[in-house]
Amino acid sequence: MRYAETGYNLEIDLTRGNIERVETDPELMELFLGGLGTSIKIHYDRVPPETNAFDPENLIVISTGLLCGTPAFSANRTIVSFISPQTELLAYPMMGGFWSSELKYAGYDKVIIRGKSPELIYIWIHNEKVEIRDATHLQGKGAIETQELIRKELNDHDVQVLAIGLAGENRCFTASIEQSRSSSSRGGGGAVLGDKKIKAVAVRGTRAVHLAHGAEFMEHMKEITKYIKFRNENPIPEVMPILSGIGSPQMMKHVDEQWHTESFAWGNARIRRKGFWTKEIEKEWTKSQTGAIKRFISCFNCPQQCGALISHEDVPNYMMKCFSKLTYTMAAFVDDLDFTWRICKRAFEYGLDSFSTPQILAFGVELHEAGILTDENFAGCPSDKEGRFFWLLDRVAHREGIGDILADGTYWAARRIGNGAEKYDHNTTKKHEQMNIKLGMMDPLYFLMYATNEKISITQMEGNWPQAPFPKKETRESFVKDWPQLPDEKFKKYFIDWEPRGEYSNPNYPTPQIASEIVDWMEMLHNIDDALGICAGMGSFCLKPPYHIHNYPKLISAATGMDMDKERLRKTVRRSRNLHRAFNNLRGMGRPDEKPPQDHWKHRFPELEDDLLTYYYTFKGWNHDGVPTRKTLEELSLADVAKDLETRGILKDGQD
DSSP states (O other), X not given: OOOSSOSEEEEEXXXXXXXXXXXOOHHHHHHHOSHHHHHHHHHHHHSOTTOOTTSTTOOEEEEOOTTTTSSSTTBOOEEEEEEOTTTSSEEOOEEOSSHHHHHHHHXXXXXXXXXXXXXXXXXXXXXXXXXXXXXXXXXXXOHHHHXXXXXXXXXXXXXXXXXXXXXXXXTOTTBOEEETTEEEOTTOHHHHHHHTTXXXXXXXXXXXXXXXXXXXXXXXXXXXXXXXXXXXXXXXXXXXXXXXXXXXXXXXXXXXOHHHHHHBOBXXXXXXXXXXXXXXXHHHHHHHHHHHEEXXXXXXXXXXXXXXXXXXXXXXXXXXXXXXXXXXHHHTTOOOXXXXXXXXXXXXXXXXXXXXXXXXXXXXXXXXXXXXXXXXXXXXXXXXXXXXXXXXXHHHHHTOTHHHHHTTHHHHHHHHHOTTGGGGOOSEETXXXXXXXXXXXXOHHHHHHHHHOTTXXXXXXXXXXXXXXXXXXXXXXXXXXXXXXXXXXXXXXHHHHOOSSSXXXXXXXXXXXXXXXHHHHHHHXXXXXXXXXXXGGGXXXXXXOSOOTTTHHHHHHHHHOOOOOHHHHHHHHHHHHHHHHXXXXXXXXXXGGOOOXXXXXXXXXXXXXXXXXXXXXXXXXXXXXXXXXXXXXXXXXXXXXXXXXXXXXXXXXXXX
């Protein structure tokens, strides 16, 4: 019997119309755990480096995590991996909701889809019964609407459905995959599904997930439950509200948005509006938010309530979570929060990434104001800010007129438009829109996270380390007294020494060595979460979380029967991290690509940034070009990967 995992993947070849239930090798779980880890292995083995996003050979792997479907709180992430049309690298956005646990209960760890369908279809999975069904009647339907239509068609309200909207059908590069109260948004997974003519994947399962040592597992969960209760009753002092608790950022519960609205940039990630958060704005936004939220909602088996059911005026009810609340409002320079509740419903139905798309629309507005896009390009566009954004959103989703160009994202659109448009693409890393943050002094930690993480976005990459030093030393000393999540006691001194100003402040502190250690710790936690299917808001993202390096090995051991300890766990996720790195190296990614947006910080230090990269690469066991060395790969049982890199001339003799 297999424990935690089902031991089976569902393989679907749309070109041939073939469906197979394939037993997996137990050794893969031991080497890569599951979730993102085993998905990376599948892509590396089966997707040649020359494959483009819209080639039939581009696999889309929809995966559960190792602990999804178990009693582990917040183990509900669906990890979707594919070659991104936007970055041309391996993307792996994930979503919460209920879909991943339902797939486990249907008897599968992953759905692996290759090829293309000649007509629009949806996939129906009900335990051992799997069908490719006609979906031409769903063409043009919204992503949220499609989920309900399929449930009615199958006559089962408990069916879990992930779906694309019109943006996915039209292969917009920032098309998302929508599901329940969550979405898989970064990198254009919706476009890849649309290219393969997949409108939706519906699943219903009634089978059991087995644990190797169930009683022991539940004892560990009792301790985690106790801690969650404590943290909910005792938020961390001295930090902003959305970081003081646990779970995904509590944007739906917190109304105080002074930090976001004044620290993040408006428009095309351009302007900080210091002084925006007045008493009047606070009053208006509080009224808008409390009026729009009908109730708070959770994902599968999660004790937190990070999302909300939105009911605003004549807009049909829908669910929202996290930073979508601010992205369109700030990008459009609209001071009325009611605009958010109106435009997000339409954007979610189209199935568009709420981080990238608002910046793309603001980018189009900025090009028009600069005269690079003409009045002809904007013929028929309303003159007011809200109307202009609705108009542009419609055209992007339909790929009509100027929307056909903007639908490729700011990097590719700027190069299609030309005539100086390239300089307005100022907020991308590896061709991908970043958070709309514009700060003062370069931060070594965030420089490394922006530059090197394989997620290609800071979203959910930051983690357990506070975002900024606390002003008073006594406050820092108090903070570190109760910090059992740390991987090593030396981190306490790193934090106590970190100061807002002076010798031990940015950019000189944390030093390259300390910055590398901290970023590696945060990155490790994200890779563990992504292998297990745990929400980052309960592990790798929040401060002092319930899950960490000290209790994860116990949960994995009890769930799977493996003899897992901290060192083995570190090595396991380091293996998948380096395989992921090598995969993207084979696709052309290297040191020249690892640059945060030039205007992300007002004060930059090119020599220091170069030193940071060099030190970090060395710390990770990579060469000067950011490629894992043969020695590193051999230590991780990836000697065949080193051979591939050498054969293609990416890893050369002497580069160790």
